[in-house]
Amino acid sequence: MPCVDAQAGNRWNIGSIGIARIEERQAPSAFAPETFMTGFDMKVFTAHLHLMPGFYSPEQHRLVSSMHSWLIRANGKRILVDTCCGNHKERPWMPGFHQLNTRYLENLRAQGVEPEDIDVVLCTHLHLDHIGWNTRLENGRWVPTFPNARYLFSEREDARWNPRRNPATDPNRAMSYDDSVLPVVQAGQAQLLSDGDQPLGSGFRIEPSPGHTPGHILVKLEDEGEKAVFSGDILHHPIQVYQPDWNSFACEAPEVARRTRREVLAYCADEKALLFPAHFAAPHVAAIERTAEGFGVRYVPGAAA
Template structure:
C-alpha cells in the first residue's frame, strides 16, 4: 500500500497516512453472530482487501486521515503510537514504527497541524497524540487543538474509574495519550456536536464507546462522513445490526450505525471508516431495510503532494 493517497471533495483535500496494515482476527470473532460460512459466502467481494480466505482473518489498517480545509491541517485519529504499554493488545504493546516519518513524507509536519480529532478514546485512535520526549509524554502536535468527546474523556478518565477499571490498557492509554493533552492546555472537550469550520462538523454517535463520534464533510456539492469505528468491516455496511466485539454497547452501536448509514445513503455521503484497508471509502445505497455497496473510493485517489 502507498504511504499516502489523496482525493479532493469540494474545497477539502483528503489523504491518509497508514501506520499499519495486516490481519486482525477471525471474522466471527470480530462480528459476533456471523459464522465462517457467512464470510466465505461473501469472499468474492471481501477478499483480498478486507478478508483473507486462507486464514479466515479480517484485514484492516490503522491510519490517520489528513484533511486540508480552510487553510488548516486537520488530523482525524492518531493511531497507536510508539512505546506504549498495552498488555491487553499484543499488536499495540511497545510498538515501534515510522509513522511520523510517513506523515512528514506526506507533507505534514507536526508543528504545522492545527486540529487533531479523536473520534473516540481507544488506543488505536489516540496513540500519536503524544510522543516520548526524555521520558515524558509530550503532545506530538504542539500547536494543535485536540478535539476529544467529553463522554469518552469522562468514561476513560479518572472520573469514570478508567472505564470501570476492567482493563489496565484503559488507564494506561488515558495517562499517556489524553492526560498530557489536558496538562498542556490543548484539549477541547465537546458534547453533541462541534463545528470545526464551514466544511466540517463533528456529531456524537455513541455505542462503540460512550462518546464515539462521526465527522461530516460538506463542501460544494460533495458530501462525506468519517465514521470512525462505527464500521469495522464492509459486512456491517450491508447489515448494520452487526456490532463488533469491541463495542461498549452493541445495541446502541447498531442503532447509531443504522441511523448514520441511512442518512449517508439518502444524502449520498461518501462513507470513510477508520480501519478499511485498500480503498478507504465507499458509497452506499438503500436495499430494502439494509444497504448495498456503491462505488469504492479508489478512482478518486491520487498521489499526495
C-alpha cells in the same frame, strides 16, 4: 498480505477540500472474524467475500484491517482525525499494539506536513488505537506529538475513560489514557466537546454517534455539494455494510451501536456522502448504496500523491 505503499492511492477530494490517509499499518489483524464480530455467520460472510476483495486473509483466517488517520486541509487549517496506536506504547495485553515502531510520522511528512503544522486533532473516541499518536516519547516523558494543535475530545468520552473521573475505568484503558490523553490535557491543549459544539468551522459538523463507546463522535463534511462522513469505529469492516446488525466485540451498547450504524449508512446512501472509516483496508473509502437487501458498497480508490 503486504502493506500498501504508504502514499499510493491515498488522496481524495470533497469539493475543494483535500483529504489524505496517513497510514500507520495495514495487515491481517489479530482477529478471526468469528471472534471479532458478534452474531457472525461464516456462510453469510463467505457469500459476501467476492464483494470485499482484500478484506480477508483465508490463509490466516484473519480479517484484514488498516490503522490510519485522516488528514483534512480545510478553512486554512490542517485537521487530523484519529491518531492510531502510536510508537513505544506499553500494551502488553494486546501484543499487536505493543511497543510499535512504525513510520507514521514519515508518512505524514510525505504529505508535506510536519507535526508542528497540525492545527486540530480530533479523536472520534478514546480507545487506544485512536489516541496513540496524540503523544510521543521525548527524554522519557510523553509529550504532545502536535505541539501547536488543539485536541478535541468528547466530554462524555472523557468522563468514561479518565480514571480520575471514573475510578471504575479498566486499568489497561487507564494506562492508555494516561500516556496518550493526560499529557495533552496537562499541556493545556485539550478541548472537551459537549453535544452541539462545532469548533471546526464552515462545512463541518460534529455529531454524537454512541454505541461503540458512550461518547463516540463522527464528523460530517460538505463542500461544493459533495459530502463525507468520518465514521471512526461505527464500522470496522465492509461486512457490516451488508450485515449492519453485526457489532464488534468492543461495542459497549450493542443495540445503540446497531442503530447508529444504520443511521450512518442511510445518511451516506441518501446524501451520496463518502464513508471514511478508521479501519477499512485498501481502498479504504466507500460509497454506500441502497439495495433490495439493505445496503451495498462501491469502493472509491484514492489518487496517488
